[in-house]
Amino acid sequence: MNHIPVLLKESIQSLNIKNNGMYIDATYGCGGHTKLILSKLGNYGRIYAIDCDIKTILKHKIIDNRIVYINNNFSNLKSILDNKIGKIDGILFDLGISSFQLNNPQRGFSYMFNGPLDMRINQKKEETAYTLLKNINEKKLSEILKKYGEEKYHKKIAYNIKKYILHKKLNNTQDLSTLICSINKKSKFKHPAKRSFQAIRIFLNKEIEELKKALNNSLKLLKKGGILSIISFHSIEDRIIKYFMKKNSILYKKNIHHKLPLTEKEINNFYYKNNKIKLKIISRIFPSKKEIFKNPRSRSAILRIAEKI
Numbered sequence: 001m002n003h004i005p006v007l008l009k010e011s012i013q014s015l016n017i018k019n020n021g022m023y024i025d026a027t028y029g030c031g032g033h034t035k036l037i038l039s040k041l042g043n044y045g046r047i048y049a050i051d052c053d054i055k056t057i058l059k060h061k062i063i064d065n066r067i068v069y070i071n072n073n074f075s076n077l078k079s080i081l082d083n084k085i086g087k088i089d090g091i092l093f094d095l096g097i098s099s100f101q102l103n104n105p106q107r108g109f110s111y112m113f114n115g116p117l118d119m120r121i122n123q124k125k126e127e128t129a130y131t132l133l134k135n136i137n138e139k140k141l142s143e144i145l146k147k148y149g150e151e152k153y154h155k156k157i158a159y160n161i162k163k164y165i166l167h168k169k170l171n172n173t174q175d176l177s178t179l180i181c182s183i184n185k186k187s188k189f190k191h192p193a194k195r196s197f198q199a200i201r202i203f204l205n206k207e208i209e210e211l212k213k214a215l216n217n218s219l220k221l222l223k224k225g226g227i228l229s230i231i232s233f234h235s236i237e238d239r240i241i242k243y244f245m246k247k248n249s250i251l252y253k254k255n256i257h258h259k260l261p262l263t264e265k266e267i268n269n270f271y272y273k274n275n276k277i278k279l280k281i282i283s284r285i286f287p288s289k290k291e292i293f294k295n296p297r298s299r300s301a302i303l304r305i306a307e308k309i
């Protein structure tokens with residue numbers, strides 16, 4: 001199945017594309033969001049399309065001289081685009097992995113297909129899910145399953161993963177999925193292995209650290225009035241984005257809460273006077289029922305939008 005871009009219209013609308021603006025699609029994937037940006041961009045506009053997965057870029061590359069492809073990690077945004085500090089009109093993140101990656105059994109992301117225990121988003125990295133599970137100790141693994149998967153049976157699953165891998169009985173995604181299903185019995189709504197697979201993937205790819213770094217770098221690259229739009233798919237990421245936006249915006253400054261201005265004009269004046277505040281929160285958007293019906297993958301998505309001030 002092809003990748004269907006999530007919250008496509010909403011996220012691109014939020015970027016308020018300027019004819020000759022400069023944009024970053026920090027998670028190019030199959031190019032769905034980039035394509036829509038391109039359709040609104042004039043001849044002198046630019047899109048910096050980033051993805052750390054070279055196979056994804058090569059497979060979905062659109063030939064257009066307004067796109068600059070960058071095969072790198074989005075946490076390196078600032079060093080890659082150092083000469084663009086304060087010049088970017090909008091940055092979009094559509095976090096996680098695409099259907100192109102998820103549905104390829106060889107990538108090892110899915111509990112639905114059998115494949116190697118790989119799970120690397122960036123295939124240049126050496127460590128795979130298999131080597132991680134083999135080398136990590138039981139206590140740490142249990143913590144990861146709890147922290148990044150909010151898995152109720154984290155201790156039992158960690159114990160069994162270590163036991164099976166030691167006896168060479170855990171060799172592929174099917175073995176892992178079967179093992180988890182034998183501990184966490186099938187629920188009506190979610191596959192029992194979903195949470196553990198998510199946790200291992202997040203930890204292996206350092207997704208949380210990467211996101212935190214990328215958020216801070218984005219602030220430096222955006223120009224005044226530039227837009228930061230981020231689509232996330234699970235509560236751990238969303239909490240980080242929400243906290244980051246609040247921390248850098250007026251609402252979170254508890255010490256000035258009592259002085260919170262009231263009118264739109266007063267709020268704008270306040271933003272411009274207070275140079276510690278870097279963002280203005282614009283909105284938070286969820287997919288419509290229609291979108292969820294058409295693309296069930298979108299059901300857990302949240303789009304958060306903020307403006308650099």
Ligand SMILES: C[S@@+](CC[C@H](N)C(=O)[O-])C[C@H]1O[C@@H](n2cnc3c(N)ncnc32)[C@H](O)[C@@H]1O
Nearest residue numbers: 005027029030031032033051052053073074094
């Ligand atoms: C959900 S997909 C994006 C789909 C895209 N918006 C589209 O419409 O086709 C996320 C993409 O981000 C990439 N990605 C994930 N983490 C990354 C990171 N730390 N640095 C760069 N790319 C990353 C993945 O390889 C994947 O292709």
